Amino acid sequence: PRAEPALTDAPCSLTDENTPAILQQAALPLLTNAQCKQYWGFRIYDVMVCAGADGSSSCMGDSGGPLVCQKDGAWTLVGIVSWGSSTCSTSTPGVYARVTKLRDWIDSVVAAN
Numbered sequence: 001p002r003a004e005p006a007l008t009d010a011p012c013s014l015t016d017e018n019t020p021a022i023l024q025q026a027a028l029p030l031l032t033n034a035q036c037k038q039y040w041g042f043r044i045y046d047v048m049v050c051a052g053a054d055g056s057s058s059c060m061g062d063s064g065g066p067l068v069c070q071k072d073g074a075w076t077l078v079g080i081v082s083w084g085s086s087t088c089s090t091s092t093p094g095v096y097a098r099v100t101k102l103r104d105w106i107d108s109v110v111a112a113n
């Protein structure tokens with residue numbers, strides 16, 4: 001079965017009256033890095049993964065939030081919201097830290113703290 005990625009975000013504090021107080025979720029398509037480079041060019045590296053650009057994307061305030069995929073009933077963290085369009089464009093993909101490429105670093109930081 002195809003894994004369906006989803007972005008979820010639970011704001012820690014309200015930044016304005018339009019920010020939802022409850023968990024938000026959106027199904028997003030994953031892009032290859034080659035596809036993502038069509039939007040962002042040379043700024044895309046192998047430690048990044050892109051998702052969105054189909055009417056949904058991450059936005060300011062989502063930074064640090066999870067990009068997860070569900071496969072066979074299990075959710076897996078694949079990305080962490082990093083950056084994207086300054087206008088929160090839903091036709092431009094958001095850029096996420098690729099967890100598989102950063103796992104050793106994540107484990108070392110967690111172990112040290």
